[in-house]
Amino acid sequence: xxxxxxxxxxxxxxxxxxxxxxxxxxxxxxxxxxxxxxxxxxxxxxxxxxxxxxxxxxxxxxxxxxxxxxxxxxxxxxxxxxxxxxxxxxxxxxxxxxxxxxxxxxxxxxxxxxxxxxxxxxxxxxxxxxxxxxxxxxxxxxxxxxxxxxxxxxxxxxxxxxxxxxxxxxxxxxxxxxxxxxxxxxxxxxxxxxxxxxxxxxxxxxxxxxxxxxxxxxxxxxxxxxxxxxxxxxxxxxxxxxxxxxxxxxxxxxxxxxxxxxxxxxxxxxxxxxxxxxxxxxxxxxxxxxxxxxxxxxxxxxxxxxxxxxxxxxxxxxxxxxxxxxxxxxxxxxxxxxxxxxxxxxxxxxxxxxxxxxxxxxxxxxxxxxxxxxxxxxxxxxxxxxxxxxxxxxx
Numbered sequence: 001x002x003x004x005x006x007x008x009x010x011x012x013x014x015x016x017x018x019x020x021x022x023x024x025x026x027x028x029x030x031x032x033x034x035x036x037x038x039x040x041x042x043x044x045x046x047x048x049x050x051x052x053x054x055x056x057x058x059x060x061x062x063x064x065x066x067x068x069x070x071x072x073x074x075x076x077x078x079x080x081x082x083x084x085x086x087x088x089x090x091x092x093x094x095x096x097x098x099x100x101x102x103x104x105x106x107x108x109x110x111x112x113x114x115x116x117x118x119x120x121x122x123x124x125x126x127x128x129x130x131x132x133x134x135x136x137x138x139x140x141x142x143x144x145x146x147x148x149x150x151x152x153x154x155x156x157x158x159x160x161x162x163x164x165x166x167x168x169x170x171x172x173x174x175x176x177x178x179x180x181x182x183x184x185x186x187x188x189x190x191x192x193x194x195x196x197x198x199x200x201x202x203x204x205x206x207x208x209x210x211x212x213x214x215x216x217x218x219x220x221x222x223x224x225x226x227x228x229x230x231x232x233x234x235x236x237x238x239x240x241x242x243x244x245x246x247x248x249x250x251x252x253x254x255x256x257x258x259x260x261x262x263x264x265x266x267x268x269x270x271x272x273x274x275x276x277x278x279x280x281x282x283x284x285x286x287x288x289x290x291x292x293x294x295x296x297x298x299x300x301x302x303x304x305x306x307x308x309x310x311x312x313x314x315x316x317x318x319x320x321x322x323x324x325x326x327x328x329x330x331x332x333x334x335x336x337x338x339x340x341x342x343x344x345x346x347x348x349x350x351x352x353x354x355x356x357x358x359x360x361x362x363x364x365x366x367x368x369x370x371x372x373x374x375x376x377x378x379x380x381x382x383x384x385x386x387x388x389x390x391x392x393x394x395x
Contacts, residue, residue: 057194058107059205062185069096070203071104077204080104094192108194109217111186112205117178118198119145121171122159130158130167137171145173153179153196155208172198172208179210192217293375295345300324300372303345311363312336322372325352333364346370 059077061068069080083099097105121144129136137156141149152173160168174196183190194217197205209216295303297319304314304326312330319325324346330336333355340349349370356365 056107058104058109059112059197060109060186060189060193061112061199062182067186067189069100071107072110072204077202095188096192109189109192110205111182111190111193111196111211112199113174113179113182113196113210115199117182118172118174118210119147120173120198121145123169123171124162125167125169127161127165127167129169133158133169137169140171141173144171147173147175151176153210153212155210157207170206172206172210174198174210194218294322294372300345303343304340307339307343308336309339313363319372322374324370324372326368326370327366329358329361329363329365331363333366336366336368340368340370344373346372 055074057072058080059070059072061070066082066084068082071078071080081099094105096109121140123137123140123144125133125136133156134154137154138149141147141152141154145152153176154171154173156169156171158167159170162168179196182196183193186193193211193215195209196211197208198210200206300319301317304317308314309330309332311332312328314326314328316325316327333351337349337351340346343349347370349368352367352369357363358365
């Protein structure tokens with residue numbers, strides 16, 4: 001069977017895609033694979049081989065003359081060896097292990113089918129079908145080939161991407177009995193295969209895998225343990241770094257909070273001291289205004305000495321708040337009230353009780369009261385209030 005160009009209309013495929021449910025978007029796995037492959041192209045070949053990014057595989061092409069081995073590096077195919085038939089039919093789980101270098105023997109092994117063993121059909125599809133291309137092509141096997149789906153193995157690949165958002169895809173189908181015959185011819189090597197590809201014109205593969213998934217060998221990645229360990233170390237280091245940053249921020253926050261608390265304590269202390277100072281200034285201003293509003297005791301004594309006659313003796317002088325009390329002896333006691341009236345230092349002088357003659361001195365004992373003349377305190381305290389206001393503004 002040879003390759004045949006497609007002639008079928010692709011409209012039924014679009015209808016089936018609509019019934020399958022909505023658009024298909026490229027997944028994260030596809031982007032990751034593309035990104036790592038793009039980065040790997042910038043590395044030298046030796047580094048790609050060292051880190052397992054070369055994506056090399058060992059191609060096995062069976063023929064009547066024996067088995068031809070070649071290494072596919074993605075960008076070139078290099079012949080490795082040609083083995084006679086008896087070399088691959090010996091006993092042992094892996095007949096190629098003693099014949100090849102260890103690095104080559106550990107590469108994924110792919111069987112190359114001749115192009116005449118398969119049937120190929122090209123079909124245009126919407127770009128949304130790229131992520132589930134094989135599932136979509138499963139609906140087209142019986143329409144595009146003469147074989148029932150149960151009798152074939154198939155795969156699909158994207159040939160090109162059009163500018164109008166369409167994909168140029170290719171369906172590759174091989175009869176199951178023919179594939180089983182090719183696998184049986186390999187003998188014990190069939191159990192070591194990772195996939196089955198189709199040979200192209202350059203000696204490489206088309207990029208499809210016709211081997212059933214249950215029969216594919218999953219080779220362990222030798223770097224997996226190291227990658228997991230390094231990933232775990234990176235995660236632990238990242239967590240430790242984040243925790244340290246959080247601890248530093250918490251410590252800084254605690255220090256800042258302590259500084260703020262100390263500043264608040266100092267501010268409260270300063271406010272209390274300022275209040276005490278203001279109260280003291282206001283009290284002193286009030287006392288000063290109260291003292292300025294009333295005459296002093298010296299002034300009262302001086303005024304009494306000028307107004308009282310020489311025949312008058314003072315036994316007791318008492319000034320309690322604004323009340324003046326005079327007790328004494330005088331030969332002119334009845335005229336004392338008249339003499340004391342009109343003074344700016346007191347008001348309402350009056351005798352308290354009757355005059356009492358004193359037989360020893362021959363004078364009359366008198367008790368005289370008066371009200372001390374006190375100015376209005378608010379008017380007198382204006383200067384004191386000004387001083388208190390200055391103290392508040394300039395602590």
